[in-house]
Amino acid sequence: MTNIVVLVKQVPDTYSERKLAETDHTLDRESADAVLDEINERAVEEALKIKEAGEGEVTVLCVGPDRATDAIRKALSMGADKAIHVSDEALHGSDILATAKVIAAAIGKVEGVDLVIAGNESSDGGAGAVPALLAELLGMPQLTYAHHVSVEGSAIKVDRETADEGITHLEANLPAVVSVTEKINEPRYPSFKGIMAAKKKPVETLTVADLGLDAGEVGLDNAWSTVSEAAPKPPRTAGEKVEDDGDGGTKIAEYLVGQKLI
Amino acid sequence: MAEVLVLVDHVDGEVKKVTTELLTAARALGEPSAVVVGAPGTAGKAKETLASFGAAKVYAAESDDAASYHVAPKVEVLAALAEKTSPAAVLVAATPEGKEVSARLALRTGSGLLVDAVGVESDGTVEQSIFGGGFTVKSKSTKGAPVISVRPGSVDAEQAQGAAAEESVDVPAVDAAKAAKVTGVEPVVGGDRPELTEASVVVSGGRGVGSAEQFSVIEGLADAMGAAVGASRAAVDSGYYPAQFQVGQTGKTVSPQLYIALGISGAIQHRAGMQTSKTIVAVNKDPEAPIFEIADYGIVGDLFQVAPQLQEEVAKRKG
Ligand SMILES: Cc1cc2nc3c(=O)[nH]c(=O)nc-3n(C[C@H](O)[C@H](O)[C@H](O)COP(=O)(O)OP(=O)(O)OC[C@H]3O[C@@H](n4cnc5c(N)ncnc54)[C@H](O)[C@@H]3O)c2cc1C
Ligand SMILES: Cc1cc2nc3c(=O)[nH]c(=O)nc-3n(C[C@H](O)[C@H](O)[C@H](O)COP(=O)(O)OP(=O)(O)OC[C@H]3O[C@@H](n4cnc5c(N)ncnc54)[C@H](O)[C@@H]3O)c2cc1C
Numbered sequence: 195m196t197n198i199v200v201l202v203k204q205v206p207d208t209y210s211e212r213k214l215a216e217t218d219h220t221l222d223r224e225s226a227d228a229v230l231d232e233i234n235e236r237a238v239e240e241a242l243k244i245k246e247a248g249e250g251e252v253t254v255l256c257v258g259p260d261r262a263t264d265a266i267r268k269a270l271s272m273g274a275d276k277a278i279h280v281s282d283e284a285l286h287g288s289d290i291l292a293t294a295k296v297i298a299a300a301i302g303k304v305e306g307v308d309l310v311i312a313g314n315e316s317s318d319g320g321a322g323a324v325p326a327l328l329a330e331l332l333g334m335p336q337l338t339y340a341h342h343v344s345v346e347g348s349a350i351k352v353d354r355e356t357a358d359e360g361i362t363h364l365e366a367n368l369p370a371v372v373s374v375t376e377k378i379n380e381p382r383y384p385s386f387k388g389i390m391a392a393k394k395k396p397v398e399t400l401t402v403a404d405l406g407l408d409a410g411e412v413g414l415d416n417a418w419s420t421v422s423e424a425a426p427k428p429p430r431t432a433g434e435k436v437e438d439d440g441d442g443g444t445k446i447a448e449y450l451v452g453q454k455l456i
Numbered sequence: 457m458a459e460v461l462v463l464v465d466h467v468d469g470e471v472k473k474v475t476t477e478l479l480t481a482a483r484a485l486g487e488p489s490a491v492v493v494g495a496p497g498t499a500g501k502a503k504e505t506l507a508s509f510g511a512a513k514v515y516a517a518e519s520d521d522a523a524s525y526h527v528a529p530k531v532e533v534l535a536a537l538a539e540k541t542s543p544a545a546v547l548v549a550a551t552p553e554g555k556e557v558s559a560r561l562a563l564r565t566g567s568g569l570l571v572d573a574v575g576v577e578s579d580g581t582v583e584q585s586i587f588g589g590g591f592t593v594k595s596k597s598t599k600g601a602p603v604i605s606v607r608p609g610s611v612d613a614e615q616a617q618g619a620a621a622e623e624s625v626d627v628p629a630v631d632a633a634k635a636a637k638v639t640g641v642e643p644v645v646g647g648d649r650p651e652l653t654e655a656s657v658v659v660s661g662g663r664g665v666g667s668a669e670q671f672s673v674i675e676g677l678a679d680a681m682g683a684a685v686g687a688s689r690a691a692v693d694s695g696y697y698p699a700q701f702q703v704g705q706t707g708k709t710v711s712p713q714l715y716i717a718l719g720i721s722g723a724i725q726h727r728a729g730m731q732t733s734k735t736i737v738a739v740n741k742d743p744e745a746p747i748f749e750i751a752d753y754g755i756v757g758d759l760f761q762v763a764p765q766l767q768e769e770v771a772k773r774k775g
Contacts, residue, residue, distance in 0.1 A: 208705060208725050212587045219593065233706075290569055291562060314552070317705060320586075321571045322552055323559035326527065330560040335636040336527060339552050352636070354526075356552040357700040357708060358608075363640035364526055367633065376706050377699055419568030419602070422581065423594040430731060430750040435743070438757025443765025446716075446737055447773070449753045453735060455657075455714050456681070456770055 196250035196345060196368075198241045199301055200274065201312040201324070202234040204258050204265035208317050218414060219421040220287045221318060223259065230265035233313030235381035237374050238269045241311050242382070244345055251275050253304055257285065257296050263397070270392035271384035277397040278303065284402050287414025290319070294327035296412060299405040301332065303398075307369055309350070314339050314373040325373035335366035338373040458486040458544035461537055462511070463530060463557065465549045467643060469494065469501030473654060474549040476613035478606055479509040481576045483616065486544040489513040490620070491537060493530045495523040499622060507620035509613065514620050519627040528635035530557045532628040535564040543601055545580050550605035558605045568597025574610040588705055588728020609653040609711070644700050652684045652701060656713045658733070660686035660703055661696070662726075664719020664740065664759060668696045673760060674718060677767045680774075686710065686730075688720045704729035718759040722747025739763065 206212045206226030213222040241252045254269040254277040256262050266277045280300050288296070301307055310332070315322040329336035337343075337352035344351045350370050354362040355377070384392070402409050410416055436445060450456045460482040465472040475490075482488035490511040492499040499516035506514055517533040530553075538546060538561070546565075548558040550572040562569035573582035581596045582604055596602065652658065659681065661674035671691075678685045687697035689704055703710055705728040715733035720726060722738070722745055730736070731750055738751035739762045748754045755762050 208728075212590065214586075214591055214593070290559065290571070294559075294563070315706075318587075319571075321559070321569075322555040323569065323571065326556035326559050327563055329634075330531070330563055333634050335634055336556070337636050338556060355699070357644070357702070358551045359553060359641075360644040360700075361642040362526065362638055364636040365639050366636040370636070417568075418562070418566070418599045419570055419595055419597050421593050421595045425592050427585075427589060427592060427732075430736075432749050433752035433754070435748050435751070435754040435756060437743075438755050438762060440761070441765075442739065442755040442757045442762040443767070444769055446739075446753065446755060446762070446766050447769035449737070450714070451773070455735060456773055 196244055196248060196308045197304070197306050198244060198250055198309045198311060199253045199255050199304055199307050200237050200241045200269065201297060201310065202238065202254055202256050202265055202269050203231050203316050204228050204256065204262040205231045205316060205318040212318065214424045218287060219424045220414065228261060228264065230268045231313060231317050233315070233317065233374070233376055235272070236376060236378050237311045237313050238272050238274060239379045239381040240343060240374050242273045243379070244309070244343070253278060255297065255300055256280070257293060257300070266397060267392050268384065270395045271388040272382055273388060276395055279397055279399045280405065281399060282402045284409040284413050287417065288412045289417035289419050290321050290323050291327065291418050292412040292416065294324050294331060296402065296405065296407065297324065298328055298331035299407055300400060301328070303400070309345070309368060310371045312371070312373045314375050325371050329371040332371065334369050334371050336371045337364045337366060339375050340372055341375050341377045343372060459489045459541045460486040461534060461541065461543045461546045462488050462490050463534060463548045463554065464490050464492045464502055464506065465551065465554065466492070466494065466498065466502055469498040471502050471505040473613065474608040476505065476509045477608065477611040478547045478549060479506070479511055480613045481606055481611045482547050483510050484576055484578045485580060487512045488618065489515060489541070491515045491517065491534060493517045493522050493533050493627070495520060503620050503622065507618050508615050510616035510618040511620045512618050514622045516622055516624045517627045518624070521630050522627045524638050525630045525635045526638050527553060527556050527560070528630050529627055531560040531564065532630070533625065534561050536628060537625065538565050545601050546603045548603070548605050550607045555605050558603045562603040565600055565603065567600030568602050570595055570597065570602050570604045573604050573606050576604060576606065585732065589732040607709070649678065650682070650684045652686060652708050652710055655684035657681050657683035658686045658710050658712045659683045659716045659718070660688065660720060661691055661718050662688035662720030663690035663694060665691060665696055671696050673763050677763050680767045680770045688726050717747050718763055720747055721745045722750065
């Protein structure tokens with residue numbers, strides 16, 4: 195039986211305009227629709243596949259404000275078994291290192307974890323760092339940026355694929371931390387039955403204190419780094435738009451010559 | 457002057473361009489020390505390039521383990537060196553691996569982690585470009601010397617002579633229960649075209665290109681212009697072009713002098729990877745395509761008519 199924890203994050207929808215709050219330069223969560231990050235749907239899918247190939251249990255873990263329950267429900271409706279939601283005002287403005295410490299402490303609440311599956315990078319912070327930090331904190335090997343995962347007994351093999359490095363074949367023993375890329379699978383849609391079942395699945399809500407952490411270790415004021423200035427870039431404006439009359443290519447060439455680009 | 461540790465990004469000792477950018481950025485903060493982690497013999501191969509971009513020291517951390525375990529050896533070596541040298545900052549490339557190494561290092565040293573910087577100032581403050589270039593922020597570490605990952609292609613590399621005094625350092629033993637073993641590598645084959653993040657011109661194709669074969673239209677124009685080829689996620693997902701060329705939020709971020717988008721609608725996630733380009737030219741048969749909202753020059757038309765004609769014009773001008 196493989197005991198899997200999947201890390202899911204609620205993020206502002208990338209289809210809407212994303213902003214930083216003017217007061218403290220943290221993510222303005224009110225200005226955009228909040229969704230389960232697409233990459234985390236793929237993480238859930240991969241966990242479900244591993245579970246379905248043998249036996250296992252999938253726990254969804256999310257650190258985020260109260261409304262992140264929507265993201266958790268979605269993961270449960272896809273087929274995950276239960277969830278842990280760490281929600282605490284004190285977490286507002288936490289940096290990556292604090293976030294990872296909180297997640298690691300919450301993983302510690304699940305007994306006998308074999309596999310932690312995360313997305314490779316979130317679509318808001320995009321640090322690509324939480325999975326590696328968890329490997330460091332939990333003392334597990336990291337097999338990240340996976341576009342293929344296979345688990346056989348206590349051995350795990352991953353094909354890591356990145357645009358910079360190409361493909362790296364990785365092997366380790368469980369327990370391990372995996373992160374997935376957007377090319378790994380196509381996540382399933384929750385079925386009606388799944389959506390109904392999700393309403394009854396257990397969600398444990400924990401605070402920072404429940405995790406045995408001190409509020410003085412997390413949040414904006416205790417971050418290891420700070421944003422000193424933030425400014426929106428002036429939006430680009432549309433330039434000239436011309437209908438092609440059979441000379442569109444020539445017209446572009448003339449424009450580029452005018453701009454000294456060719 | 458305080459040391460600044462720079463993790464050398466290399467393939468078998470061949471130094472990647474981003475390393476020369478890191479060394480340049482490091483000189484604003486102190487005296488750069490290049491850290492080479494790899495199989496025995498790696499540092500020797502890298503040394504000349506490191507010297508010509510101002511590395512005062514070269515720490516050679518060489519062992520078989522260093523090459524056969526993933527990420528962990530680099531973290532161990534940098535953590536040991538950070539302890540020994542108390543650097544003003546540690547600079548690492550903001551590649552997937554570099555971001556992982558820097559994160560774990562920051563945790564070890566208890567310092568602030570600054571991710572994907574596009575500029576580094578002399579006091580260790582960095583500039584970051586977030587939400588696909590929609591916001592610019594300045595951040596700094598509040599505890600300890602910052603560990604900074606720097607976005608490839610964001611700093612102009614400038615040569616400077618450095619002594620590159622070599623010093624070999626131990627690679628701490630790797631605990632096999634805590635690190636993944638590398639059992640094989642298939643590096644990306646670069647080809648003859650410029651690297652996407654480094655090119656001054658990028659020609660990209662989208663779903664409108666229609667097939668893998670027809671991507672030759674994009675490649676033809678790119679080659680005439682000495683450009684890199686890019687693709688939208690729809691083009692990649694449809695199998696028209698390999699994933700390593702994807703531009704956008706979940707692909708590469710490019711900021712060339714000129715970006716030409718052909719058969720790309722201009723979805724917000726694509727724009728996130730290219731809207732900081734200096735000049736944008738778009739060709740799309742749909743006059744309402746959102747790409748035109750950010751294009752400096754747009755042609756409403758069929759890319760299969762427009763691109764070959766543009767290619768011919770470019771070739772003519774090159775004579
Ligand atoms: C634009 C922006 C820039 C930032 N830059 C910095 C910076 O330079 N330094 C710094 O210290 N902090 C920074 N932060 C804060 C940082 O993003 C947050 O602390 C965040 O909670 C964790 O980082 P990430 O989302 O980038 O993680 P990533 O490492 O990109 O996330 C990868 C995966 O980890 C899992 N995961 C991440 N967060 C959670 C969560 N809350 N709950 C469950 N699973 C999760 C998910 O599976 C996710 O797919 C930044 C935030 C923003 C919005
Ligand atoms: C979390 C997330 C991350 C994403 N990340 C990325 C990313 O990194 N990069 C990315 O690109 N997308 C990304 N996307 C997908 C994005 O939303 C769009 O679906 C994608 O960019 C569309 O690609 P396209 O413009 O090629 O295709 P389409 O939107 O289908 O547009 C094709 C265009 O071609 C035009 N066309 C057709 N034939 C011709 C012709 N003969 N001549 C001229 N024009 C023609 C059409 O008018 C149309 O405008 C992401 C989405 C999500 C949800």
